[in-house]
Every structure is written in structure tokens, then in C-alpha cells.
Amino acid sequence: MTLAEPAIILVEPQLAENVGTAARAMANFGLGRLRLVNPREGLPHGRATAAASGADHVLAAAETFATLGDAIADLKFVFATTARSREMAKAVRGPDEAVATLRSFSAAGQGTGVLFGRERTGLTNEEVSLASEILTLPIDPRHASLNIAQAVLIVAYEWRRSGLGGESGLPFGEEAREPASRVEIVRLFEHLESALDNAGFFRPVERRSHMVSSIRALLQRANLSEQEVRTLRGAVAALEGRPTRPHRSKDGTMSTEREREE
């Protein structure tokens, strides 16, 4: 919650719920600087807290200003969000481009903000004229109605996405898997193909080479782990009607192949 991130500035929000849902959308993507300009329902407010779904720290830190001029006085670059053209000679940016600008100011330690207008009527032209540039969403013009929290959500999402660098930023990743070694893969192939030979699967026999190749290719694509190879070998053994629990061989190693080797 520093100058390193843009302030989200709601201009005359009419309903406390919308302040709350905007705070929630900010928190979803890690933003925390909320400013309100002359809200009809001030903070703290029970409906704002309920709608924030736990983003209490955003509401608690929110600052309220009497005028838009006051709310942006300390900022160096401000975007006005709007869904319609204002016929102003002012740059119009999409969220990704706008966020790149915000990041460059932030990197220089300069405060930035993004203005969001009233629920029904948005920002006035006068308010837009106080902003450095216009931010608008690549929305389908036939269905341009987006509530405040949704607009905040997209901007917050882009902010977070743009800051990830090479990192995924995802809350979790793929399960760590120990890929099977080539020898385990080859043993699986041999086991499976032997089982299929015994079951009379490869008919006519001149097709065997092609069919083996197909099966090996699909198993390679699965990029199997050690555990998955064990699971598949157990499945093949079960289909063969053999014991599927590992058994200790005479040399002390564990295997499901004991019966075959004997």
C-alpha cells in the first residue's frame, strides 16, 4: 500500500455496497489504496463491509476527499475510466497499455491513480478533463454496461498480471512429479507389449510394429512420472490376472514382475 501501486479513486459512489465490492476486487488482485470523492454513503458502513467479503484492510485504509481535485492533488499521472468517447483531444488507452504507463510512473516513485465514476452516470467531462489520459475497456459496444467493481477488477487484474514478470503469479502450480527414468519407461513398454502379445492383441502380426509404435507414442506424450509408471504396470498386471502388489525378489528388490521372472 504505497506509491508503488495506483490509487483506485471512486468519484461520488452512491451505494456503500459498490464501495465494498470495489474494495473486494482490489484485494483480489493485491491493490490496497482506495480513495473516495464525496461518497453518498461514507465509511465505515455495514453494507460496504459486508460486500467487501473480508477486504476489510482496504476499507479501513480508504481516504475520503471532498473534491476530485483534492483526491488527485498529490498524484503525478491519473487515468479517467469511461465507456464512451468524450471527444477530447486526450489519449485513449486499453487496460494493458494504461497499466504499462502506471508501472513506469510507479517505478519512478511517482503516485498514480485511476478514476471510476458514479454508478449510473460515470464521470463528468469536467472530471475527465482533470485526468492525464483516458482508460477504456475493450468491451463489446453492444453490451457496455459494466459495474464499478467489474471495471476495478479488470484494471486490478491487469496491474497484477503486468507485475508478474516471468512469474506465473498463480496461487498454486502443477504438482511436483518425479519423471520416470527412461529405463522405467522401457520396462513399462516391454511389460505392456508382452501382456498384449500373450492376449493375442497384435493381429494381424504384420501390424504389430505399427501398433506398438502408436502405443509407445501416446505413452510418451503423457510424460509419465515414476508413480504413474508403477500404477500402469499394476493395471497391466491386474488385467493379466497376476498379483498387483509389489513382491520382494530373491535379490531383495521390490517388483510386481516376480511372478514373470520366476
Place this chain on the structure above:
Amino acid sequence: MTLAEPAIILVEPQLAENVGTAARAMANFGLGRLRLVNPREGLPHGRATAAASGADHVLAAAETFATLGDAIADLKFVFATTARSREMAKAVRGPDEAVATLRSFSAAGQGTGVLFGRERTGLTNEEVSLASEILTLPIDPRHASLNIAQAVLIVAYEWRRSGLGGESGLPFGEEAREPASRVEIVRLFEHLESALDNAGFFRPVERRSHMVSSIRALLQRANLSEQEVRTLRGAVAALEGRPTRPHRSKDGTMSTEREREE
């Protein structure tokens, strides 16, 4: 509304409002294929229509299925959205990466879909296991609560953003402006500097060259249009106490400089 776009598949949504807000989020970014799996409140539903804010065509075209298996039967690639790890050996993608995959299937004419789970409990592990890969959002793990419509909104936004190619996709752009020609810019400089000379602005005189250079630089940065040059010249003339309306010169050309020339 073709195979060219992913189906948005809501699994057992509990409230008709949420079906409506999801439809609205789809329409905002141009998606139209909605599928419902065993919804508690079926369509048509008054609260769904109200919440859709005009995205009636999405609701009207929505398809309802008894099981998830039925809903994805015709699709070739399906993402399951989830906010938490399922400890499955399954690829986990962010929205931009996932949408790139969806685009490649769509380009090949192959149907795709994205699953969204129940309001409180999301998708079951069994349901996730039916999907090709997992999609998750780069959300702040401390505030991971995102409602269905918000999750749909981010995916729909990424879909639209990814399809824009070189286009901005924004509903409006900067106002078309006719940049001023260099001669008009130079005349503005001369007019302004002459007025400032007359007003005794350039003091001490040895600073004049530096001050002129500064003023010219800032006016250059503004990348003025023809109209803006006229406006500024009018403003300077007004400050000089001269008539600011254009006058016709003896040679028939229009100018605000007539008085000076005479």
C-alpha cells in the same frame, strides 16, 4: 456464437442471479455460448434476466444439461477453473496462457469450454478430473474469494484481448485531429514571443533565448492541432487586448493578425 468461441459452463449454479451476472460478463466481452449443468434455478428465470442487464440473447441461447459429462461431450478441450490446488498431475494455466490454448483449438474448428463451479464449493475433484487442464487466476491468495461472474469476466476479457491482434478493440479512440503544419507552429511561436516581448516578460534579456527555448519545447510536446493553434493564438491576442475574432485581410485571407499587419 459458434465453435470459434469457448462455451462458458456453469456447474450446478445455485442462484439464478449468478447465471444472469455471468451472462452479462460474457456479453461485456463478446462471448455468447452459455451452458448450465443441473442448475438449481432453471432458465428462463426473472432474477436471471434482471441480473443480465440486457444480455438476454446469452440467456435465450443457453443450453441446460443433466450432467457435466453431457455438457462437455462434444468439446475437444476443456479447462476447469479452480482457486485451489487439487493435487492432480494436470497442467495449471493462468488466463492468458489458457486463452492461447483455447484460441488454437478454435482456430482448428474444435469446440472448447471453461468450467466454473458452484458458488460456495466450486468444482468437485471428480469434475476437475474430466477437464483437460486447470485454469486459475493470478489472485492474491489472501483474498481469493471471487464470485462466478467475476471469474467469467476475467476469462472473457482475456479471450477478447487475445483476439484483437493489432487492433485496440476499444469502443472509441482518440479524437481525429489535424496536426498543425510547421508554418502554423512557427507563427504561433512568433506571435506569442512578440506578445511576451511587448509585455516585458523576457527579463533579464540575456535569459530570453533560454526562456523562448523552454516555451517552444513545451508547446512542441503538446503536438498541437490546427484548431488548437488557432485557440492559443486567440488566447494570446485576447491577453494582448486585441480583437480575437478572425478578420478578413485586404487579400481575402482570414486572420486574427490583421491589426498587427496594418
